[in-house]
Each structure stands twice: as structure tokens, then as C-alpha cells.
Amino acid sequence: MTPTLFICVNRRRGAGSCSGGGAYEVMAVLRTEIEARGLGWDIRLSPCLGHCALGPNIKASPNGPLLHGCTDGKEVMARLLEWRRG
Template sequence: MKPTLYLCMNRRLGAQGSCAAGGNDRLFAALEREIASRGLDWRVMANPCMGHCAKGPNLKAAPAGPFLEHCVDGDAVQVIERLEKAGWPNSG
């Protein structure tokens, strides 16, 4: 399985928070740019609700990677560095 970052793109209506309302569309684009600039063979994919709306925006690294919460577009570099420091994707 190709290393994949799944970003929750769920948008809830009303005053309730959601990952999409929190800017995951911008994080999606920022991660794609950063992955390409580093020459990583990873992909970024949209995912439906992950059930942690109050802690979003959220992403899951697969296979066998961590679940990250409260991510924003300015975190793309830190997200990738955190995953690499943890040994992902080879840690699974």
C-alpha cells in the first residue's frame, strides 16, 4: 500500500465545528505541495468523517501511522517531519 495521508473533509452545517470548516482543504493542498517538493512517494486523499469533529481538522497516516488532530494548512511541514521522525511509513 502506498503511504497515504487521509484527511477528513467532512463539513457539518450550523455552528458545529468540522474539519472542512477548519481548513482541511488548505491543508490538503499544502501537504500535496510539500510532499512533491520533497520527492516523497506518498499520496493525500480526502476521507469522510473520522468521528473527532471537535478535535479537527484531523488526518490519519496509513498504513499503520498515527492519527493527528488539530492540523491546519500551516502545519504541513511539521506533519511530514513528525511522521518521518516517528519512522513512518516504515514503522508499520
């Protein structure tokens, strides 16, 4: 099954949120990394994943981790590749 990354892009007024924390910028890096590797993974925009104070948050599917503090796209990519290697 093709991996799908659900990236929270929620914005909360007056509070920390994934969008405000750089989720779109991380998503752009991940798109580039995935394309450069020819992985064909899907990326979907997600509503709030319920861990706003720990964001930006990304849920990997199927059965992947819920990653917190996703501010560095290359570091997130490394964590995701580790997940896929098992």
C-alpha cells in the same frame, strides 16, 4: 507499502468540522511538501474520522497515527516524517 494520508474534509452544518477548520489548505501544503521531497505518498479525501472537535484530522496508513489539530501543514509534515523514521 506507499503511505497514504486520509484527510478528513467533512463539513458539518452549525458545528466545527475539519473542512471548516482548514483541511483543504493543509492538504495543499502537504501535497507540495510530498512532491518537493519526491516521496510519492498518496493523499485521499476522507469522510468524517469521528474526532470532529479535535480537527482537522488526518489518518496515516498503514499503521500510522491519527493526527489531530492539523492546522499547520509544515508541522504536520514534520510529524509524518517522524512517524516514517520510526
